[in-house]
Amino acid sequence: MSNPQNQKQQPATAADGITPRATDYGQWYLDIVKRADLADHSSVRGCMVIKPHGYAIWEKLQRELDDRFKATGHVNAYFPLFIPLSFLAKEEEHAAGFAKECAVVTHYRLKSIDGKVTVDPESKLEEPLVVRPTSETIIWAQYKNWIQSYRDLPLLINQWANVVRWEMRTRLFLRTAEFLWQEGHTAHATEAEAREEVSRMLAVYADVAEHVMGVPVVRGHKTEGERFAGAIDTQCIEGMMQDGKALQMGTSHYLGQNFAKSADVKFLNQTGQLEYVHATSWGVSTRLVGALIMTHSDDNGLILPPKLAPIQVVIVPIYKTPEEQARTTAEAQAVASELRAQGLAVKVDDREGLQPGAKYYEWERKGVPVRIEVGPKDLEKGSLCVVRRFVLEQEGESEQDLRKRKKQFLPRAEAIAGMPALMDALQKELLARARAMREKKTRVIDTLADFEAFFKGEGGGFAWVHWAGTHADEDEMAKRYETSIRCIPFADQIPEAARGAGTCILTGRPSAQRVLMAKSY
RNA sequence: CGGGGCGUGGCUCAGCCUGGUAGAGCGCAAGGUUUGGGACCUUGAUGUCGCGGGUUCAAAUCCCGCCGCCCCGACCA
Structure with missing residues (x-):
């Protein structure tokens, strides 16, 4: 200690195996992803396995987005994973933009040669198939058949899908070779209408980012260099992560008539003239889960906004004797069902053989917004111990004081009735906290x-x-x-x-x- | 693709330099004592040491080849 030069820099990991942000932000991020059980590296290069807890967050995010897409008149459909090479080649700028990161299927059969399973060289495809990096080309090839008249417009379709971009370097959620996303592809009669759609969907993204994820964003246009390949205008929302770096969280593109021209999609307008349609596309991906982590979480683990938390309230019964165990567990179940009746996602952690503290740490690591402890004393007093995952930071506060501030003993009825309001408050505090962090930097x-x-x-x-x-x-x-x-x-x-x-x-x-x-x- | 690192029970790693019965901690299973912030004791299960070849009486260890993953750069949501 007195001679730091002779000391190896120990990775200052907390007891929980999470590297503090101040030590190594990148490692902290990875530690959170792993320790909160969100995702794993898979045995496939650059691809991740999204574990149930991580996937549950994505599902909630999907629901929030999908509801808004439907509310703005869109419908869902599904297009093929494979794109014939010639389709992709049609829009030159677009093809060039994705050329360097495409996975290509060239054969369709395997063969056992000398006991080894290999690709059958005789099964070569006449035309290679590109695994979609994005679906504009395959979708527009189809739109050609769907659009003849102005009466067919606007065409407002969204697809939930996986896409593949063969990235050189990957990071869980932020950049993986395969990722999940949604891509909206719309066709309009006029430029004005299409541009309006682009703005409308960017506004939807901004709304979800701020009011669902609790991540404030800046809205704007991309520069020419950063524009989507083939777009005339790319609009985006940009969030700031805790290390001060920006993360592009969603994009919405005005594609002009470029794709209509390359796919030859024309419609007859009201005056009987043939015109090319105007196109938009817009998307957000599982990257948003990365944004969520990097905006809110702390050195103790994940922090989730209530609107995206798969478990909003976890209840831990506390006991010494089997008799106490029976009573506190029953009370935990009763409280849980009353909370569920208010629409909350509640879990009772009645696992045996784990001390309460171990459970607290686990659920904090996984980002559950509120924990309720139910012990014998609470039964006597008719109270509940309500503990928030986080409180707004105060300068120079000790760990113990911080813990105390998170914890409240409330009359049972009050605790239960007040839970939706508490969720609301936590949701707002996260956004406020993220805003303050952003202003500071x-x-x-x-x-x-x-x-x-x-x-x-x-x-x-x-x-x-x-x-x-x-x-x-x-x-x-x-x-x-x-x-x-x-x-x-x-x-x-x-x-x-x-x-x-x-x-x-x-x-x-x-x-x-x-x-x-x-x-x- | 360039530079670096690493492949040994489920996980993190030691062992390799100097070849000789495959180890530790965590986790897992069973039983017991515990339980208001990470419990402990006892017992137990778990390995083609990344793959292929070579050297040797003998290879996790030495040599050659291959594969995979991670990190740093160029590319990107």
């Missing part, structure tokens, strides 16, 4: 010196800067500071202190408004 910056100090000295975050550079200038910024333009924000997304015109931080050229720069995942 956001700067309005006017000079390169300040920019450098922010990203190289302070650890970085969101920087509002004026920009009028070229694509090459963007690359220069990336090379120097590892930053990129996350988006050109909508006017109402720019904080007041950052509004107005100015001069480009790099080139000095005049700039009408600021852009959002950050390091990103």
Whole structure:
């Protein structure tokens, strides 16, 4: 201890096997994913296994999104996993954009040669099939048959599916070779209508991010360089993770008539003329689960917003004797059913042979928002011990005081009746906490010196800067500071202190408004 | 694709340099004592040491080849 130079840097892991954020944020993230039982590395390169707890979160997120898609007039359908190579090749820019990360099926049969199962060389496909990296091309090939008249428009379809992008480097949830997502693909008679759809769906994403996930986002347009391959306009929502890095959480694209032209999708308008339709596509993926983790969780494990928690309340009976066990367990079940009657997802942890403390740690690690302890004393007093997964931090507070603040002994009826309100409060607190974190790491910056100090000295975050550079200038910024333009924000997304015109931080050229720069995942 | 690391019970790893009966901790199973913040004792089960070849009386260990995964870069939701 007195001679740090001779000491190997021990990975400062908590007793729970979770590396503290301050030690290594990347490792912390992986530890949370594993210790909260969300996902595993699979034996397939770059692919993950989503475990039941992680999948349950995704299912809740799906439900929230799907309800909103339906409410905005969309319906679900399903298109093939395989895309003939020639389909993908039709839209040139699109094909080029995905060319370097495609899995390709070239054979359709196996054969046993000398006792070894191998690909039968004689089963070569005439045309290779690409495993979809996204479905625009296969969907538009179909839309050609579905659209003839303006009466067929708008066509508003969503697909829940898996896609494959052969990424070089992967991280659980954030970037995997195969991932789950939804992709909306719509066709419209006019540009205005299509652009409206693009904005509408981005708004849906922003709503889910903020009010379901509790993750504040900035909405804006991507720059030309970051645009979806084949799109005319790409809009996005960008969230900030606890390490100050930006994460793209969803995109919505105006595709113009590019895909209609390459798939030859025309319709007869009201005046009897043939026109190409206008297209949009929009998507969010299991990456959102990664965003959820990285925004809210702490060194003790996962923290989930109530709206996405597969288990919202866990009840732990406490006892010494078999007689107490019977009584507290019965009370736990009774409380559980009363809470369920209010629409809450409740679990009674009546496993034997585990001490209560062990259960507390486990459910905290897994992010359950509220725990109720039911002991003999509670039975006597008619009370319940209600413990929140988190409280808003206070400077310099001891671990013990923090624990005390999380814990409340309430009259039974009050605890039960107040639970929905508590869930609501926790949901809002998470968003507020994430907002505060983001504000703390956001700067309005006017000079390169300040920019450098922010990203190289302070650890970085969101920087509002004026920009009028070229694509090459963007690359220069990336090379120097590892930053990129996350988006050109909508006017109402720019904080007041950052509004107005100015001069480009790099080139000095005049700039009408600021852009959002950050390091990103 | 370039650089690095690692493959040994379910998990984390020791053993390899210097070849000689395959180990520890955790987990798991059974029984008992425990249980308001991570229990303990006793007993027990679990391994083609990544794969293939070579050297040797003898290979987890030495040599050659292969495969896989992880981390760091270039690519991306």
